[in-house]
Amino acid sequence: MDVGSVGEFGLIERLAAIAGRPAPGLVLGIGDDAAVWRADDAFIVATTDTMVAGVHFLPGVHPWADVGWKALAVNVSDVAAMGAVPDFALVTLGLPPETPLEAVEELYRGLDECARAYGVAVAGGDIVRAPEAVVTVALLGHAQTDSHGQPLLLRRDGARPGYVLAVSGTLGDAAAGLELLRRGQTEGPLALAHSRPRPPLALGQEAARLRIPCAIDISDGLLQDLGHICRLSGVGAVIYAATLPLSDALRRACPDRALALACTGGEDYQLLLAGPSEALASLREKVPGPVTVIGEVVEGQGIAVLDEQGRPLDFPVPGWDHLRRP
Amino acid sequence: MDVGSVGEFGLIERLAAIAGRPAPGLVLGIGDDAAVWRADDAFIVATTDTMVAGVHFLPGVHPWADVGWKALAVNVSDVAAMGAVPDFALVTLGLPPETPLEAVEELYRGLDECARAYGVAVAGGDIVRAPEAVVTVALLGHAQTDSHGQPLLLRRDGARPGYVLAVSGTLGDAAAGLELLRRGQTEGPLALAHSRPRPPLALGQEAARLRIPCAIDISDGLLQDLGHICRLSGVGAVIYAATLPLSDALRRACPDRALALACTGGEDYQLLLAGPSEALASLREKVPGPVTVIGEVVEGQGIAVLDEQGRPLDFPVPGWDHLRRP
Numbered sequence: 262m263d264v265g266s267v268g269e270f271g272l273i274e275r276l277a278a279i280a281g282r283p284a285p286g287l288v289l290g291i292g293d294d295a296a297v298w299r300a301d302d303a304f305i306v307a308t309t310d311t312m313v314a315g316v317h318f319l320p321g322v323h324p325w326a327d328v329g330w331k332a333l334a335v336n337v338s339d340v341a342a343m344g345a346v347p348d349f350a351l352v353t354l355g356l357p358p359e360t361p362l363e364a365v366e367e368l369y370r371g372l373d374e375c376a377r378a379y380g381v382a383v384a385g386g387d388i389v390r391a392p393e394a395v396v397t398v399a400l401l402g403h404a405q406t407d408s409h410g411q412p413l414l415l416r417r418d419g420a421r422p423g424y425v426l427a428v429s430g431t432l433g434d435a436a437a438g439l440e441l442l443r444r445g446q447t448e449g450p451l452a453l454a455h456s457r458p459r460p461p462l463a464l465g466q467e468a469a470r471l472r473i474p475c476a477i478d479i480s481d482g483l484l485q486d487l488g489h490i491c492r493l494s495g496v497g498a499v500i501y502a503a504t505l506p507l508s509d510a511l512r513r514a515c516p517d518r519a520l521a522l523a524c525t526g527g528e529d530y531q532l533l534l535a536g537p538s539e540a541l542a543s544l545r546e547k548v549p550g551p552v553t554v555i556g557e558v559v560e561g562q563g564i565a566v567l568d569e570q571g572r573p574l575d576f577p578v579p580g581w582d583h584l585r586r587p
Numbered sequence: 588m589d590v591g592s593v594g595e596f597g598l599i600e601r602l603a604a605i606a607g608r609p610a611p612g613l614v615l616g617i618g619d620d621a622a623v624w625r626a627d628d629a630f631i632v633a634t635t636d637t638m639v640a641g642v643h644f645l646p647g648v649h650p651w652a653d654v655g656w657k658a659l660a661v662n663v664s665d666v667a668a669m670g671a672v673p674d675f676a677l678v679t680l681g682l683p684p685e686t687p688l689e690a691v692e693e694l695y696r697g698l699d700e701c702a703r704a705y706g707v708a709v710a711g712g713d714i715v716r717a718p719e720a721v722v723t724v725a726l727l728g729h730a731q732t733d734s735h736g737q738p739l740l741l742r743r744d745g746a747r748p749g750y751v752l753a754v755s756g757t758l759g760d761a762a763a764g765l766e767l768l769r770r771g772q773t774e775g776p777l778a779l780a781h782s783r784p785r786p787p788l789a790l791g792q793e794a795a796r797l798r799i800p801c802a803i804d805i806s807d808g809l810l811q812d813l814g815h816i817c818r819l820s821g822v823g824a825v826i827y828a829a830t831l832p833l834s835d836a837l838r839r840a841c842p843d844r845a846l847a848l849a850c851t852g853g854e855d856y857q858l859l860l861a862g863p864s865e866a867l868a869s870l871r872e873k874v875p876g877p878v879t880v881i882g883e884v885v886e887g888q889g890i891a892v893l894d895e896q897g898r899p900l901d902f903p904v905p906g907w908d909h910l911r912r913p
Contacts, residue, residue: 264691265684269714275692280678280699284708287675296710298675300629300729307710309677309725313717349613349624351635352606353723358591358910365590366601373606382610384622384633388595389909391639393718397679399635399725403626583715584684 269584292493293417294342294478297404304404304412306346308339314394322442325364327456328396329371335480336400337379338460338530342478344415344469347402347462349384350376355391368396379462405469415468419475420494420535424558427541429461429531429550431508432483436526437515450510458530464548465532471543473536481583482525484576486533487564494535500524500556500566502574524566525576595910618819619743620668620804623730630730630738632672634665640720648768651690653782654722655697661806662726663705664786664856668804670741670795673728673788675710676702681717694722705788731795741794745801746820746861750884753867755787755857755876757834758809762852763841776836784856790874791858797869799862807909808851810902812859813890820861826850826882826892828900850892851902 264272277291284290288297288304295308310332314320318328333350340347352372356365376383381400404412438455446452460478468476475494477486483500491498505523512519534541535558545552566574590598603617610616614623614630621634636658640646644654659676666673678698682691702709707726730738764781772778786804794802801820803812809826817824831849838845860867861884871878892900 262688263684264682264686264688267688272688272691272714275688276695279692279695280702280709282708284675284710287708287710290708290710291712293711296675296677298710300631300674301627303626303629305626305631305727307675307677307725307727309679309711309713309723311679311681311713311715311723313681313715315718316716348626349610349622349633351622351633351725353635353637355637355639355721356590356910358589360590362588362590362593362598362601365598366605369602369605376606382608382613382616383606384610384613384616384624385619385635386617387635387637387723388598389637389639390642391637391719391721392641395681395717395721397635397637397713397723399633399677401631401633401727584682 264584268582272584288412289416294339297343297412297414302410304406306340306343306402306404307399308336309397309399310335310339311395311397320394323456325367326371329368330375330457332396332398333372333375333381334458334460335530336398337462338458338478338480340400340402341460341462341465342415342476342532343404344413344465345402345404346466347379347381347400349401350381351399352383352386353397354388355395356388357392357394358390360394405466413469415465415473415476417475417477417490418493420490420496420558422496422558422560424535425538425541425554426498426556426558427534427552427554428479428506429464429552431506431511432479432529432531433511433519433522433526434508435528436522437511441514450508451514455528458528460530461532461550464550467547468534468544471540473534473540473544475535476532479529479531479533480527482527483533484524484564490535491562491564497559497561498556498564499559500564502566503569504553504555506551506553521576590910594908598910614738615742620665623669623738623740628736630732632666632669632728632730633725634662635723635725636661636665637721637723646720649782651693652697655694656701656783658722658724659698659701659707660784660786661856662724663788664784664804664806666726666728667786667788667791668741668802668858669730670739670791670802671728671730672792673705673707673726675727676707677725678709678712679723680714681721682714683718683720684716686720731792739795741791741799741802743801743803743816744819746816746822746884748822748884748886750861751864751867751880752824752882752884753860753878753880754805754832755790755878757832757837758805758855758857759837759845759848759852760834761854762848763837776834777840781854784854786856787858787876790876793873794860794870797866799860799866799870801861802858805855805857805859806853808853809859810850810890816861817888817890823885823887824882824890825885826890828892829895830879830881832877832879847902
């Protein structure tokens with residue numbers, strides 16, 4: 262059997278069984294958006310994400326500065342999904358020796374723009390020769406704490422029946438943007454949503470302060486990421502399709518597929534939150550951007566997406582798997 | 588100009604100029620074996636290293652379990668070179684979909700063996716599709732502190748004229764071991780030195796407690812790594828060739844080239860320390876393995892390797908550059 266057959270999530274389970282032991286100080290290990298451990302009175306939050314040329318970006322299609330921005334932004338998104346504060350990044354570059362120097366400097370300028378936007382400092386990294394360009398960022402930060410010094414964290418396993426589900430921003434834009442980019446359309450809000458994702462960091466932090474217990478970032482598609490919450494929390498979910506926040510740009514560009522892209526398109530880097538409806542109402546009042554209730558957490562298992570008549574909708578592709586063959 | 592022309596260290600300088608700003612809490616940024624920052628009362632130590640198939644290991648030559656061991660061990664080496672304590676690892680795997688599942692599980696078993704040997708827990712990571720296997724480990728730990736809560740760190744910029752230079756273990760074994768492995772000889776101490784490096788973590792920690800101010804791990808070859816210390820400390824160095832610790836196995840396997848391999852062969856993952864001779868004498872008493880004085884720090888710049896008659900020796904290849912064309 263090869264790893265393409267078991268897929269990303271099957272492989273993670275097998276590897277976690279080998280090396281994913283509990284450890285002193287470890288608050289959250291393999292399985293959430295980021296790991297969390299205690300260091301004296303601080304709770305360190307750590308995550309890492311990789312972008313590979315030809316897989317996650319296309320040299321010639323994606324400007325290098327955008328690759329750099331996104332390599333950090335996708336990690337900021339994981340920290341936002343914990344309600345935590347990003348501090349320092351380690352940047353690993355795998356590069357073919359023939360990579361133009363200017364390309365790498367552009368990549369770093371884009372990464373640095375993102376670092377400034379989110380208050381992150383590059384503290385180190387590694388540079389190696391590789392057959393294709395690979396950018397790996399490890400992002401370290403810290404959890405907010407309550408007055409007793411306990412960490413305020415948005416966890417994937419925190420959903421309970423009766424909670425409402427809500428998302429930040431709009432969904433599906435990035436997936437539509439990638440299609441436009443492949444056709445050479447680099448301008449406009451959809452392409453920008455794909456190239457320069459802006460994870461709602463302040464929103465995640467406010468949610469943690471409001472004790473909203475559960476969130477995940479939407480990186481692999483709403484339904485797939487909601488599936489992680491359901492599996493880890495031992496619950497099911499109902500989504501009301503008509504409530505999904507779709508941008509006007511998405512509706513115009515893909516009138517027939519807007520809903521499918523919102524449900525299964527990857528790389529939105531918005532937050533999916535689950536919590537008591539009052540807490541989510543407070544969050545809506547406190548943050549400037551949209552927070553839209555899209556469904557609810559129910560007993561049992563499985564996710565139903567219902568149309569306005571209450572009929573279940575079906576989507577052929579559940580979401581993005583980083584390892585299965587394309 | 589391409590990155591292969593400027594090389595790893597030229598590129599690091601250019602990228603540090605773009606994104607390597609000082610930041611609140613950052614004690615040591617780009618340029619040392621690991622980054623260090625303050626989080627409440629703790630000093631977090633962070634490093635990352637990557638191994639790429641075809642560049643750092645050869646599938647078919649290097650067993651996957653050894654690749655896993657080494658991917659973590661090279662990071663432990665960086666933490667040892669700070670005199671710090673490793674705690675948690677994030678493991679990123681880039682894998683071709685056709686990678687056998689068994690290979691990845693073997694890799695993880697080797698990595699887990701190393702994790703247990705050094706008291707590290709795997710806290711998370713990322714798995715992505717890639718054209719060649721890539722293993723990136725980010726290792727997080729903490730600095731030891733003195734009675735005032737100040738961090739005890741071995742820094743690259745801490746060498747001063749009059750200090751002695753000393754190394755742990757023996758040098759050149761790993762480079763000779765790689766040659767043997769390429770010829771199919773997988774057994775014996777040299778091959779093992781290459782496949783399963785055992786960085787002297789306890790020695791580095793003891794050195795930090797003894798207030799030895801300066802160290803680096805020997806990953807790219809003694810002379811090149813000593814060059815980093817000299818450049819960052821603004822000093823020169825003299826090495827007495829006859830004092831270099833060479834193993835019997837190395838002398839037997841490569842009688843003519845043992846000295847050259849000890850000076851320029853990479854991947855020893857021993858520590859090069861610089862400090863007052865009394866402090867290094869204390870270290871020798873306190874740790875079980877060999878600590879050998881090999882030279883001294885002098886004013887000025889440049890490194891001289893002298894034979895027993897005081898004549899300078901010359902080595903054509905200074906050491907390993909991760910980016911320059913092979």
